[in-house]
Amino acid sequence: MDSPGNRTLMGFTRRIGLWLGAAVVLGGAAAVMLVLQLAVLARIVSDLAFHGHVVSDALAGLAMLLALLVVRVLLQWAADMVAGEGSLRLSTAIRSELLRHLFHVGPVGLAGQATGHMVTVLGDGISALEPYFTQYVPRAAMMVVLPLLVLGMVLHLDGWSFVILACTGPLIPVFMALVGYRAQAVMDRQWRQLLLLGSAFLDTLQGLTTLRLFGRARDAVTAVAGMADEYRATTMSVMKVAFLTSAVLEFFASLSIALVAVVFGARLLDGTADFQSAFLVLLLAPEYFMPLRAFSASYHARQNATAAMAGISQLFALPAATIRPDVRGSAANVPLISISCEDVTAGYLADAPVLLHAGCTFTRNALTVVTGESGVGKTTLIRLLLGLLPPMQGRVTAMDESGVLHACWQDRIGWVPQQPRLVHGTIAENLRLADPMADLEALRAVAAQADALSFIEALPQGFDTVVGERGAGLSGGQVQRLALARVLLRNPQVLILDEPTANLDPQGEQRVAAAIAHAAVGRIGIVVAHRPGMIARAARVVRLRDGQVFSGPHTVEHAA
Structure with missing residues (x-):
């Protein structure tokens, strides 16, 4: 440039x-x-x-x-x-x-x-x-x-x-x-x-x-x-x-x-x-x-x-964020076992931090739910984990099985926003946005893992069924499970979801929560949620209040 x-x-x-x-x-x-x-x-x-x-x-x-x-x-x-x-x-x-x-x-x-x-x-x-x-x-x-x-x-x-x-x-x-x-x-x-x-x-x-x-x-x-x-x-x-x-x-x-x-x-x-x-x-x-x-x-x-x-x-003239170096070689495939926020202060204005000296750890095979009232810093914490916002103080690190800290672990994240986007096209085309070379067997595997295979195969054309822009023609729960399947096609080591059950009925909430819990096995799973159905699936709960991290009934974390 x-x-x-x-x-x-x-x-x-x-x-x-x-x-x-x-x-x-x-x-x-x-x-x-x-x-x-x-x-x-x-x-x-x-x-x-x-x-x-x-x-x-x-x-x-x-x-x-x-x-x-x-x-x-x-x-x-x-x-x-x-x-x-x-x-x-x-x-x-x-x-x-x-x-x-x-x-x-x-x-x-x-x-x-x-x-x-x-x-x-x-x-x-x-x-x-x-x-x-x-x-x-x-x-x-x-x-x-x-x-x-x-x-x-x-x-x-x-x-x-x-x-x-x-x-x-x-x-x-x-x-x-x-x-x-x-x-x-x-x-x-x-x-x-x-x-x-x-x-x-x-x-x-x-x-x-x-x-x-x-x-x-x-x-x-x-x-x-x-x-x-x-x-x-x-x-x-x-x-x-x-x-x-x-x-x-x-x-x-x-x-x-x-x-x-x-x-x-x-x-x-x-x-x-x-x-x-x-x-x-x-x-x-x-x-x-x-x-x-x-x-x-x-x-x-x-x-x-x-x-x-x-x-x-x-x-x-807009300032560019810090660019993460590309990950090459075998180091990219070493499994991560934990992500830690150590004495992290972060925000958008230097004199008004949203998170203040926060500390928490997210581990593999233990689904963690981040919860708290609006404005307490959940989005800021997620942006820190995604690498979109650098910390003002402290650091966010990831450790593999050998105890080695990695600087480029954000490349292994699978991210599902609160309102996932589907484009006009077939279900297969929407899933292949994550991997254009994926074959039908790979699509079936991730769909089954996200509890989406049954409803896909029940559709008239199966994976060739055309969905409208933003998933028109599908229910909210089906869109969420398709978005989860699409992320899983990249086989991420870290899975982060933002309010995946916020707009679902109780039945849809239970199915999506169960699919997320199943997909988080063998991964570091982090979910921002308020609904009790999602929180009930958590092995750990991180509660945010006034920019601080506090332990909850499902967590073994200590207060920051």
Whole structure:
């Protein structure tokens, strides 16, 4: 991954410098073909009009004109394709790097980020960079190459025309910059409104059930519609600025071309200028301003990219969590016998720890239930065990049968959240998310271990039965047992579950609790639970209160 200094528009531009350089070279060659094409055209018209040539005499010139046109079109097409390919490669790389960085930040670091904001940045934000590299950067370069080429040609043909073009041309970028300051402010406001709109829309969709239950769905829709209307109004403001920029450009371009035409017209009447030179200069004058027109049309791409980079940089600036080294070799297969929290203080703010000098041990073949009131630190303890949150003080260690402490034991954890996610697909496909190469016998084995085989085989298509998104069509207990089976397919040495029976009926609670107790045999099993059916299955109970760990009726642990 590149250093933070390269995560700017200039840094990204340097990363595809070869692609953009090739696009500029090809565009420059196309500009040369254009100038030659106009020179040939002026020569053909002059010969036909004033030198008594007939069309048959101009066939060679017409063939050259056609050849130059074809070559120019091909060169420009190649320039656009090269710039587009480089831009697509870069946007794909940026999106991959940002996703990888967000994975390194982890769920704890992303807890304060709005989901809609991140989705908008990863989608529309990175997409807004593509026109910047595809259009703005090559056109900015061509705004220098082609006008200089035209000025050189005009200087060779006529000094007065050179003076007029050289004086009026620089005025256009100056006035565009003045207009651009206002445009950037409008673009920034438009981007902020897009982020707010995306976040509000996603939050409304996620909370639609609650909104309907409280009769506030219509109010939420009205609020989102109002934000969409504000975004529409801001977009129209951007369009107004764009039209103003185009009007300024067209005014100075038309004025300059008119001056050239008037000067040449007077000199042609006086007989001090020849037609071919005058005609060629008049053909070149509009092309002198054409790159400026193209640059003006793509200038909003720079403003969009600048606004989008603020959101992208904000996500890249999130601090990454400590990355655990990969586990290789036979050490990864040594069975663990215990996990210990030793004098652990942990939390999210330095001056407000959630756990304070906590100590507890989780052993193999002894299912441990972690319980306590909401907010006492159960989630914090689980995040410590999962390696998502580093301790402020103390340490979390794991010991194998030989008494060796391991630093990378989190890679051997099987984690089942309170609301496990199933995707739209067959039951087999959902299970194979843990191991794409698992055969049917392996799926049957883990399903039996999780007490899910009987209901799977009772379905019309068995493992080929299609389930809906989030397990639609299955009961809560069936979803929990499928999620347990999926985790067991990785054969973890540590099994951690968060409130697996929280939303189940008593019968479902008993089946899931029994399946968990069975799956925990031969493993270190840790369950966060409140329900008595799950607690009754525990060999040890860790109770949390006020950031402290206390012994309970099923535990042999001493108070922290």
